[in-house]
Amino acid sequence: MPVSRSVRFSPRFAVAALFWCAASYLPVAEAAPARADVVLRNAVIIDGSGAPAIRGDVAISGDRIVAVGSVPFSAPTEVDLRGRILAPGFIDVHTHVEDLAEVPAAENFIRMGVTTLVTGNCGGSALDVAEFFRKLEASRPSLNLATLIGHNTVRAQVMGGSFARPPTAAELDQMRTLVAAAMRDGAVGLSTGLIYLPGTFARTDEIVALAKVSAESGGLYASHMRYENARILEAIEEALTIGREAGTPVQISHIKLSTPAAWGLTQPVIERLARARAEGVQVAHDQYLYTASSTSLGTTIPDFAREGGRGRLRERLDDPAERDRIRAEMRATLQRGQRTDYTYAVIANFTEDPSLNGMSVPEAARKLYGNDSLDAQLDTILQVELRGGASAVFHGMSEPNLRAFLALPLTMIASDSGARRMGVGVPHPRGYGNNVRFLAHYVRDEQLMSLEEAVRRMTDLPARQFPLGQRGLVRVGFIADLVSFDLGRLATQSTFRDPHHYAEGMDHVLVAGQFVIRDGTVTGLRPGRTVRREARVTSTP
Template structure:
């Protein structure tokens, strides 16, 4: 007898092949059968009456490791169909932790840290913490280059010594032995920005020995996009491991259209036999820490050193001068496109949800002066949204067969507050509603493949991402006529529309759009 029998589904199986109608049986956390099963018995039978059933969505790019301990039910993610999250992206991971540099690490991650206890030292320790909380989704982990570099070198702007390289290699090896899937980098952020390509190759080579891959928030997504893509491909080629290009895009109006060339670079690398994929969120705005707008030298030594420089009139003047001439100084962000999305409690909290230009007007300052004023008062705890991408680019990247859908978000709940980027609530359903149903940029079957079997392939988990007997029963049921995003930039804390049921490891975690409380999520470990 099956545990659950789902009858009369329109099955989109994750392969990209045309959908078909049938039944899906679940037993012991796996898909037991697919086909015409109406006469078979089950403990529970749900008639889907033609709703779409697809594999659960696998999000290759989240930062939920910094929020899951507070929001383990992953409401913003699971309610749009996400059943597995890959964390540790952009060089940010909450491990390894070296006690004497913990304050540096906490300041580094302050803009996404939802209040972690920081009581662990390694991936293994952190995994045990995650296993002790009521997870609704599966979690896979990466080890972040930025965190590893902080553990060994702090925020020093120099090349590592041979001893320091060895120490970083040991941290990466320990994380891989503990089950990390990949080594990630974030090369627009300090301290990653201080690294040379050779350092990345050395550390990625360690991940390669364990069968891992290299994911990268590349060194630039604006003027230097093509060089940055080239560097990531070089790291993969020289370290002999697959590459995942994170949130692929071109920032800044003068760079729009460059993704035609960057996608061609991906194609050429794949044709040469190198395993390269990219991922993308379906918005023309990104989000990160406001401190990312600063010249890298001004954050050397960490966030406390940054604040000290901003409070020194002469040094602040030098920083302002560089921000006033961003192109001449190799800076990527246009401050007139920035909205402040989250600020710690205090007198500046009122500026959440406002454009930096509007804040500057209220303060009687320029946007550059307003940004520096906020950073001097709030340290590294400010999130921003940047409206810097082109809709035509978004569509072109989305159509590419080697690009997966991914959110670059994290687990949230309406009580978390702030004005976070709506991608944490709406990425997957936005693709299904806006780009599949309404605008027909993708076929439904192709979109689901980009959300399921393609990211499963990157994780090397061929028992995920497909509706096929023997595969893990991670499934989502949605109404193709109603599925869509409700979350907006001004009102982001709104759950997805049209997602009826979500099944994780054979258990209903969302049933009729309601959280069942089932503790179904697992911590996934590479090779286990």
Template sequence: MGRPVDLLLRGGLLVDGTGAPAREADVAVADGRITVLPAGTPAAAAEVLDVSGRAVAPGFIDVHTHSDALAAPLGDGVPEPADDLRLAPLLQGVTTEICGNCGTSLFPSLPKRLPELAEHLRVTFGIGPVRPAVDFDAFAAGQDPALRHNHIASLVGHGTLRAGVMGFEDRPPRPDELDAMCALLDRALEQGAAGLSTGLIYPPGTYAATEEIVALARVAARHGKPYVTHLRDEMSQVESALEEALEIAERSGAALQVSHHKTAGRHAWGATLRTLPRLERARAAGVDVLCDVYPYTAGSTVLHAMLPPWASEGGVGALLERLGREDVRDRIRADIATGVEGWENTVGNGGWDLIAVAAARSRPEAEGRRVADLAAEQGVDPVDYVCDLLLAERGEVTIISHSMREEDVRRVLAGPLSMIGSDGVPKPGRPHPRWAGSFARVLGHYARDQRLLSLERAVHKMSGLPARRFGLTGRGVVRDGAVADLVVFDPGTVCDRATFERPLLAPEGIGTVVVAGRVAVRDGRPTAARAGEVVRVR
């Protein structure tokens, strides 16, 4: 080579992200870009790292996060979230996060709706008041470079978009409102947002009919960007919800990404035996459909999502006003017992004994404990306990739901259409360990120990496949000229250590992470590098 490169990774096993067999090669980094060299090629470098016996892979891409606000401006006087929440993905090799999932992003909105939207986002992100943005450019400008350890891209959340135009009313949009939503979406996608997401179990997204989503997905299709969906039901009605998603993709022409595909709750256990072949048949018939998955049998979300959708109509303030009324609580109890048409009803499909409190700022003693046990200790009905907790926390409570079966998780992980996403919910308290452990868990537990998939396939699901799906040009594959986002790990020892009791424990076996050509993790410890940027998808 000519002039000295900035960094040389010598002697490693290159797993390049394409799914091709691993091979010995050296990787040089200069000016933030990669050159792949035959093993042992003489090269002068400012820094040489001997990575013999370890794998060199593209930096992992977490396609499903809720980290939108971790480096965004918060309300006056609000303390910044602890840096260990920001570091958790980086320490397991994630160099790019995709946020804005499940219908919630920090943008876009009509200016007049920003105050009401801010209250909704406070409850959703659970780190205090959050400032929403009118468009993607404003979101990008609000990301603090001093807080960005890795890169971030964002989808446009349909729930945010809807609330930013028409508030939290349970009704179809008027034609002018739908036009305004389409215009805001078009502008955000033009500015570099990565696609459109929905969260069809969450108000206000749950109030939208299929026709509304089709109209918006057509905008995404015009930009060549995917429609990414948290299905309307992942439990007893998961198959009909999947059909709705496929219909939206077929009618709009948008590529379909099924978020965190699961079949949860006792009425849906085993349904992956039908949903996965259905996805494969749709793809064979010409629908560009893929999915993502996290490697755990428990999910995590906001507590008020356990309540029927009518409870949240009108926004957070209206929800809190209702929860103090006995007639409202009785109606919630009845709806959980009997169900409501079109509502997922997580508790009715499982029970309060499967729901644990993850984050409740004023009640830390409740964190990590099941709602049924907490209610029994106080001698109250679980619905009363939940309503009182939401009132005490002004709606800002996160939960963990133990609702899945291992065999379903394994099927989705091994399937040909899946990629890896943590669905990380980075909040104080006891967040789900998937935020700190998903990628290491796939590499160690499922690929190496369980032999569910090969090392090359596992890395492909974490890098090349998601980069192609979300249009992340120059990322996800180790090849000449690619962005120098890299991870070096020991295939023989890599493993997750994060648990429900200690959810932010860093993994073992991941030694070096390079972000935009700078070493961000050295010997398993973070450096002072802050090379992360907002990625615009064009």
């Protein structure tokens, strides 16, 4: 893929960017104030930096932490945590909550201890970030929200649809202008979704040009990469090229190997990422902790068939030669993934016919056509797409691969979820359970890492990479986004077949100093804020 060589990567930036750690903060006032609104006492404080837990109290005045340690004065609100964990609120950097103003309580997230979301991922975002933030503020969400500006959103706006061609110079200029406006309004960076329309038709140089605009404002580049299958190394190379050429930190979204044909590539992927960091690309990644993914069922239909939208897909399927070509390519894609049919794909939410929700594609084919031959399965997928499309859950990953990526110190924990509506569809359980599954299953039961390290992956690490300002640490001067729980009591009942259960065990969740959950009960307070990009904190080693 041709890539512009005109933008040189600055080695000075590389050195500075390589180190983002808790030691890099400016000193904060040590003098403890004599008053506070809230004191949380007798906690096991895990501060988010990865440092060993300490016992102590935390005092909050307004929206800020004002004392950590032994707090000698009392406050109007005193809560005895009786040895429970107290940690920074979790930051979920990969969500799809463009509709948060309609579901401002976001209970699925706060029940998992999440206090800040980053949306606008996978290339899809609000186009007008200022307007998006205004609406969101008016809806008074329970938690904080930052956004990326989505490449697909910008490309569709400027090019008027989904077309397999590069933008003209004028179109690229318009796209740059839209990205610059979003960055001015506080977006944290640029996202791509290179398996989706219309981003899949973009060449690397187009993305470099736009990532440069984001980088000039201090934004990062977050990518749902072009391939998560046996071609993943090519896709990683492209993401790293964009990072180098645009001089921007790179976030690899929901890192995974999504087909059995790719499962052997874990080590080469890990080695390539390590080498990239040694070369100076500030690359990190996030992951959800399930071996199934979820996206639209239509992603199983080839790009060339979807170009131009559903109307064009219908026209192509009416042409017998085109129809055969589309079906042949779908069979070939299955084969390349070392699969024989679509048993691995389960319909999650099909608005036109909700009776198919929860059925695998073969099950849906039996219902629609009376048989589950591969032909009937292909018909099912194409019919569902023509009737408005559906989201689906794809069971395609392996547990050993998931654990290998989880072991990497730069892997954050992120759900890839929306704000859930209780009872609607059969969505992926990650939106109800991800952070709690991490802590309860992988940290407590499987002991894959210390609790301090686990908390760091959900707090300080994402707060520095994106960057989200004074969040992600229990530290004087930081915003009082906090969670408290007893590790032994954390549980998630949400499953693939029966997903609609909130996570259990978050006793207290505070956003900007106010309880959104207190003693396990949602309070109804909605103190969430919009979070605009903050200056990137870097330090010299």
